[in-house]
Amino acid sequence: xxxxxxxxxxxxxxxxxxxxxxxxxxxxxxxxxxxxxxxxxxxxxxxxxxxxxxxxxxxxxxxxxxxxxxxxxxxxxxxxxxxxxxxxxxxxxxxxxxxxxxxxxxxxxxxxxxxxxxxxxxxxxxxxxxxxxxxxxxxxxxxxxxxxxxxxxxxxxxxxxxxxxxxxxxxxxxxxxxxxxxxxxxxxxxxxxxxxxxxxxxxxxxxxxxxxxxxxxxxxxxxxxxxxxxxxxxxxxxxxxxxxxxxxxxxxxxxxxxxxxxxxxxxxxxxxxxxxxxxxxxxxxxxxxxxxxxxxxxxxxxxxxxxxxxxxxxxxxxxxxxxxxxxxxxxxxxxxxxxxxxxxxxxxxxxxxxxxxxxxxxxxxxxxxxxxxxxxxxxxxxxxxxxxxxx
Numbered sequence: 376x377x378x379x380x381x382x383x384x385x386x387x388x389x390x391x392x393x394x395x396x397x398x399x400x401x402x403x404x405x406x407x408x409x410x411x412x413x414x415x416x417x418x419x420x421x422x423x424x425x426x427x428x429x430x431x432x433x434x435x436x437x438x439x440x441x442x443x444x445x446x447x448x449x450x451x452x453x454x455x456x457x458x459x460x461x462x463x464x465x466x467x468x469x470x471x472x473x474x475x476x477x478x479x480x481x482x483x484x485x486x487x488x489x490x491x492x493x494x495x496x497x498x499x500x501x502x503x504x505x506x507x508x509x510x511x512x513x514x515x516x517x518x519x520x521x522x523x524x525x526x527x528x529x530x531x532x533x534x535x536x537x538x539x540x541x542x543x544x545x546x547x548x549x550x551x552x553x554x555x556x557x558x559x560x561x562x563x564x565x566x567x568x569x570x571x572x573x574x575x576x577x578x579x580x581x582x583x584x585x586x587x588x589x590x591x592x593x594x595x596x597x598x599x600x601x602x603x604x605x606x607x608x609x610x611x612x613x614x615x616x617x618x619x620x621x622x623x624x625x626x627x628x629x630x631x632x633x634x635x636x637x638x639x640x641x642x643x644x645x646x647x648x649x650x651x652x653x654x655x656x657x658x659x660x661x662x663x664x665x666x667x668x669x670x671x672x673x674x675x676x677x678x679x680x681x682x683x684x685x686x687x688x689x690x691x692x693x694x695x696x697x698x699x700x701x702x703x704x705x706x707x708x709x710x711x712x713x714x715x716x717x718x719x720x721x722x723x724x725x726x727x728x729x730x731x732x733x734x735x736x737x738x739x740x741x742x743x744x745x746x747x748x749x750x751x752x753x754x755x756x757x758x759x760x761x762x763x764x765x766x
């Protein structure tokens with residue numbers, strides 16, 4: 376079986392995160408969407424995404440290919456339906472294309488002539504940026520059940536205080552000492568070589584992915600995901616960090632999503648609730664205006680390689696693009712375009728050559744090379760986001 380995850384029409388609603396990755400590389404729950412499908416189908420996955428991303432995220436074609444909507448999360452029932460799908464059939468949920476077989480990979484594939492099969496089960500779909508944190512609890516529980524089924528957790532040190540230890544799972548090399556872990560409201564998953572340092576207070580659901588760290592005195596409550604090689608401290612609530620990012624000091628992060636290679640300065644905070652308790656609007660790149668989320672709680676959306684100085688403050692429902700640097704006092708506006716430098720008093724353009732210098736140093740600290748492929752992606756993002764930078 377050759378499987379391809381295609382971005383689909385929701386890709387623009389998931390910016391700024393999909394400026395630098397296909398939809399399939401979004402992390403929600405414990406795994407990325409691609410990792411979930413690979414685990415369920417037990418086969419390699421490739422991508423049908425934007426051309427400028429295809430060198431890093433290539434497409435592999437075979438004589439016939441199972442095309443799967445990358446915004447939809449797998450389940451046992453859905454996977455069984457896909458295994459029974461035949462050529463010239465398309466599986467739909469109402470008007471949403473879930474999957475079909477094809478000899479080609481075309482972003483504008485016409486499936487109107489295919490036999491239409493309606494999926495009668497429930498699907499979990501990531502349609503908007505805020506779905507990443509608002510549906511994280513459901514995705515985290517599903518991933519936990521799948522990854523731990525029939526397996527036994529590594530021993531948990533008796534220095535810790537545990538509530539519902541049967542819902543706490545440590546992978547090989549995970550370390551937790553002198554902390555409180557409460558899995559009453561959701562499971563707690565500690566990935567390979569991940570660490571929770573002394574004095575931390577953890578209330579599930581929580582996914583601490585491989586090689587990630589919660590520093591001393593961290594206060595995390597779920598459902599929250601801390602991606603691989605990330606470091607966190609302070610207070611974190613119902614947030615998702617994709618990976619390789621740092622929020623290493625005190626400060627509040629709530630109902631938020633951070634991409635990769637982000638850094639949140641000490642004592643930085645985001646608001647996740649308006650002081651009039653109104654529903655939150657969030658910048659939408661597809662419509663180029665602020666759209667209603669329907670949520671009362673919605674915090675910060677920050678694209679890859681963006682950073683804040685110490686004591687930075689963000690209003691409810693703030694969107695920060697890729698490779699932006701926020702550092703002056705006061706609340707910046709609720710939408711900061713990619714490659715912006717400044718804050719509440721104004722912005723200038725953060726030129727790619729300067730941004731790349733910082734990226735090279737930060738990535739080297741995690742033993743990852745900033746190469747020409749990464750530079751080409753970011754240069755492309757710089758060009759296509761110019762229209763939002765009026766400076």
